[in-house]
Amino acid sequence: MTAFEDLRQFIARVEEVSKDEVERINGVNPDKELGAIYAINGQGPNPKLFLFDEIRGYPKGYRVATNVMGSKIRGRLVNGIPLDLEGPLLEEFQRKRLEEQKPIPAALVSDSPILQNVMEGSDVDVTKFPSPVWHELDAGPYIGTASACLQLDPYEGWVNIGNYRSQVFDRNLIGLHHAHGHHGQVIRDHYFEQGQDAPVVIVLGGEPSLLACSGYNANWGISELEIAGWIRGEPVKVIKGKYGIPIPAGSEIVLEGRIMHPDHEPMRVEGQFGEGEGHYGYATPAPVVRVDTVYWRNEPIIMGQPPVRFLGAGFAGVNHLAMKAAKDAGFHDIRGIAGVGPFTVISVHQMYAGHAKRVADWFMSGIHNRPPRYLVLVDEDVDPTNAREVFWAISSRSNPQDSVHIYRNNWISPTSPRTTPDQNDAPLEHGLTMGCCLIDATMPFAWKDKFAPVNDVSPKFRKEMIEKWGEYLDLEPKQGNRESARVAGSGVTM
Numbered sequence: 432m433t434a435f436e437d438l439r440q441f442i443a444r445v446e447e448v449s450k451d452e453v454e455r456i457n458g459v460n461p462d463k464e465l466g467a468i469y470a471i472n473g474q475g476p477n478p479k480l481f482l483f484d485e486i487r488g489y490p491k492g493y494r495v496a497t498n499v500m501g502s503k504i505r506g507r508l509v510n511g512i513p514l515d516l517e518g519p520l521l522e523e524f525q526r527k528r529l530e531e532q533k534p535i536p537a538a539l540v541s542d543s544p545i546l547q548n549v550m551e552g553s554d555v556d557v558t559k560f561p562s563p564v565w566h567e568l569d570a571g572p573y574i575g576t577a578s579a580c581l582q583l584d585p586y587e588g589w590v591n592i593g594n595y596r597s598q599v600f601d602r603n604l605i606g607l608h609h610a611h612g613h614h615g616q617v618i619r620d621h622y623f624e625q626g627q628d629a630p631v632v633i634v635l636g637g638e639p640s641l642l643a644c645s646g647y648n649a650n651w652g653i654s655e656l657e658i659a660g661w662i663r664g665e666p667v668k669v670i671k672g673k674y675g676i677p678i679p680a681g682s683e684i685v686l687e688g689r690i691m692h693p694d695h696e697p698m699r700v701e702g703q704f705g706e707g708e709g710h711y712g713y714a715t716p717a718p719v720v721r722v723d724t725v726y727w728r729n730e731p732i733i734m735g736q737p738p739v740r741f742l743g744a745g746f747a748g749v750n751h752l753a754m755k756a757a758k759d760a761g762f763h764d765i766r767g768i769a770g771v772g773p774f775t776v777i778s779v780h781q782m783y784a785g786h787a788k789r790v791a792d793w794f795m796s797g798i799h800n801r802p803p804r805y806l807v808l809v810d811e812d813v814d815p816t817n818a819r820e821v822f823w824a825i826s827s828r829s830n831p832q833d834s835v836h837i838y839r840n841n842w843i844s845p846t847s848p849r850t851t852p853d854q855n856d857a858p859l860e861h862g863l864t865m866g867c868c869l870i871d872a873t874m875p876f877a878w879k880d881k882f883a884p885v886n887d888v889s890p891k892f893r894k895e896m897i898e899k900w901g902e903y904l905d906l907e908p909k910q911g912n913r914e915s916a917r918v919a920g921s922g923v924t925m
Contacts, residue, residue: 434663437544437638437681438496438732441508445480448504448514457485461495461572466565469497470739478502482732486561492730495561499577499639499734501742509639510662522749529755534653535660537667543680544728545670551724556602560635560684560727565737566705570714572599573704577736579634579641580607581656582618583676585625590676591618592655594645596737597633597686598701603722606701607631607690611863612801612842614651619690619718628689630674631720636683636732641667647752648800650759673724683731688722696721707738710848749816753800762790769815771822774870775803776815784876791869797842807870812885824872828882836869 435441445452459465465483472478479502483495500506507514516524550556562572575597582591593615598606609616622629634641644659656677660666669677678685698716706712753768764786766778777794779787787808795802809815809824829835841864850863874882888896897904 434665435638435640435681436668438499438636438683438734441499441639442480442482442496444508445505448508451477452480452502452504453482454479455482455484457483458487459483460487461489461561461563463564463567465495465497465563466737467567469565469735469737470742473498473501473739473742480505483561489561493559493561494730494732495563495735496636496732497735499736500643501736509643511664525751526749526754529751530758532658532661532755534657535663535666537654537656537660537669537677539677540668540670540680543668543670543678543682545678545680545682545685545726547728549724549726555722555725557599557605557686557722557725558602559725560731561733562599563735565735566711566739568703568711569705570598570701570703573597573737574599574605574733575607575633575635577642577734579637579645579679580615581632581634581676581678582615583630583674584618585621585627587652589652590654590656591615592641592645592659594642596704597720598704600699600719603688604696604699605686605720605722606699606717607633607720608701608704608717612797622690623692626692626694628692628695628721630676631688631690632672632674632676632678633686633688633720634679634682634684635686636734637679638663638667638681639734641679642734642736648756678726682726682728684725684727684733686720686722687724687726688720690718690720693718705738706848707742708848709740712848713850753794757790757793760793762793764811765790766811767815771807771816771818774805774807774821776807776809776821778809778811778813778815779873780811781873781876781879786876787871787873791836791871795838795841795867795869802838802841802867804865805868805870808873810873813872821872825870828874829870829872834871836871838867838869840864841867 435444442453459468465486469481472481478498480499481497485491486493486495500509504514512524557574560574562574564572565576573596578594578597580593580595584591591614593613595615596608600606609619619629640659640662643662644655647655647658649655649658656667668680670680672678672687696719699719700714701717702714703711750768750770754765757765764780764782766780768777777790779790781787791806791808794806807821807825809821813820813824815821849865
C-alpha cells in the first residue's frame with residue numbers, strides 16, 4: 432500500500448480516485464453553522480469530505496476538514512484495503528490482515544513542516560485557530576473532535592494514542608475528555624498519583640492513520656504509534672517533543688502541554704456536548720490541559736469529526752477487531768461478531784455446556800472494549816450480520832425467564848444519556864457504571880440435538896435448487912450473506 436505523508440496528500444489521493452468525494456466550502460460561520468452542515472452531510476447516503484476555508488473570523492487558509500474517513504473509498508484508502516474487493520474476498524482480506532498484524536516502530540526525523548510556525552509560553556493562543564461550536568446546545572467551542580492524543584506511560588515507557596475531545600476554555604487552557612477506563616485516563620492518573628502533571632501531545636490535523644489507530648483498542652503496553660505504522664505499511668515519522676512524547680512529523684497542528692493535576696490547576700466544568708448515542712452529554716468537572724507550545728504548518732487543516740445522531744451508515748459486517756480479540760483471548764468456534772440495531776451479536780458453534788455463556792462473560796467484562804448495552808448469543812446457523820435471522824433466533828430460541836441475564840455495575844461511557852442525575856453531578860473522575868443485558872438465543876446445549884428442526888430449505892438443497900432453477904428465482908435478499916459471515920469467522924474456528 433502507499434503511505435500518506437500527511438492529511439493533504441491523503442485528500443489529494445482521494446480526489447484522484449473520485450472527484451465526487453471532496454467538496455470545498457467557503458465563508459461558513461463556525462458558531463453552529465459549520466457543524467450543522469457537517470451533520471446533514473454525514474447523515475446523507477453519500478457523505479463527502481467537506482473542506483471548509485475562509486471560515487468567518489479566521490484567516491484564509493486556516494481550514495477544517497470533516498468526515499475524512501466517512502465513505503467506502505476514503506475508509507479503504509486509510510486502512511489499505513483494495514477498492515475492488517467485495518463479499519467473501521473482502522471479509523477474508525480483512526481477517527487475514529488483522530491476523531498478520533505486525534506493529535512497525537516510529538522513525539525519528541530531524542525536521543518537519545510542523546516547525547514552520549511555533550508559539551510558546553505566554554504567546555500561546557489556541558483561539559487563533561478555528562474552534563467550531565459543533566452542536567446547537569454545546570457549552571462552547573471545541574478545537575479537538577478528531578484528535579490523536581499521544582501520552583507516554585511513566586512506568587512502562589510506551590506511547591498511547593486516543594481520540595479525546597477538547598473544549599476551549601482560554602487562550603492556553605483546553606479540556607481533554609478522558610473517559611474512565613481508557614488507557615489515556617490510566618496513564619494520566621499514573622502521573623497524578625505521583626503528584627505530577629501529565630504531559631500530552633494533541634494532534635489536531637494528523638495523517639489519517641493516527642485517527643484510525645486510536646480506534647483499534649490495542650492491548651495495554653502496545654504503542655498505537657506502531658499500530659499506525661502497520662496501517663500505513665511504513666513507520667510514522669516523528670520529531671522529538673519537549674516532554675519525551677514523539678510528535679508526528681506529518682501533522683498540521685500540534686498542541687503540546689500538560690494535563691494539570693487538580694492540586695496545581697482547578698478542574699473546569701467540561702460540556703455539555705453532543706454525544707454519539709444521539710443525546711447531549713452532561714457537564715462534569717475534569718482536569719484541564721495547559722498548552723505550553725503550539726506547532727503548525729502554513730495554511731493548517733484541523734480535522735473535525737464530532738458525534739451526531741445517525742451519522743453515517745452505522746457498523747455493517749463482521750467486526751474483525753472483536754474477532755481477533757476473541758481469538759487472542761483463546762476462544763474458539765466463534766463464527767462471527769457483528770452489530771444489528773442496538774445489539775452486539777455473537778454467533779457460536781457450541782462445543783460444550785456453558786461454552787456460549789463463557790464467551791458472553793468475557794465480552795461483557797469489557798476486555799475488548801466497553802461492554803455492549805445489549806448482547807445477543809446465537810448459534811452457528813444464524814448470520815450475526817443479518818437482522819432478520821437474529822430477530823428470528825431471539826423470538827424462537829430464547830425463553831425470557833431463563834435466557835435473559837443482567838450484568839450489574841459494568842464499565843460504561845460517561846457520555847451515556849441514561850445515567851442518573853446523582854451520577855451526573857459527580858466528577859467525571861469518579862467513574863460510572865450501569866447494567867448490561869445478555870439475551871441467550873442459542874439452543875440449550877443439553878438438548879440441542881432434540882431442538883425442533885428449522886423450517887427452511889437446507890443449505891445443501893438450497894444450493895442444488897439455485898443451480899438448477901436459479902433463472903426463475905428472485906434471490907433478494909442475497910443468499911450469500913450467511914456464507915460470507917462463515918468465511919469471515921473461520922479464522923477463529925479451531
